[in-house]
Amino acid sequence: MADAGLPHPAPCDRRAVRDIQRAPPDHTTRLLGVTWTPVARRSSTFTGWEIDGVPAALVAGFSRRTLGANGAEGIDGAARRLIDAYRQSHGRSPSAVVEAKLRQQATLETRPDKHLRSLAELTADWRERATATLGEDATTWAQHLVSRLPVDAILRADDLPLKKVHDLAAVVLMEVGNRRATWGHYNLMA
Incomplete structure (x- = not known):
């Protein structure tokens, strides 16, 4: 992909991104209810x-890369192919570590070339795809989904006495400490 004169993104710690992906999405919960x-x-x-x-x-x-679409092999299919090839060449199944590496390889092999598109173009494409899948206008569908949820049912830290918040925090820290040798903010949120 040509950089088109755009600044390169700052490097980030992949572990932090992974931890964000594993945590329940509390920000979205608060924002949309x-x-x-x-x-x-x-x-x-x-x-x-x-x-x-x-x-x-x-x-x-919206999982086209995982499952494959438009005749392209998906990540799952590529991973199965690589794991089968490993079994044939080694006479055994790969270890968990080797399987993870093969899945990473499958992810890279199936990654399409990047094309620069504006957020407006991407959003219009996503809305069109969602509308086709839902069989109704995606924006209207999303408004109905969000409007039927009880926004006031969300528990916030200020709904609890401070002592209770401290007690809950101690339990969360203890549980995360028991499960992980190293951890960060997003592990606590999970």
């Missing part, structure tokens, strides 16, 4: 989170 459903991931022991009320077909429609 949505609720979440935990979901099992195909290739991960970590819990995924989906917004309640979003149909599986819509989620799948």
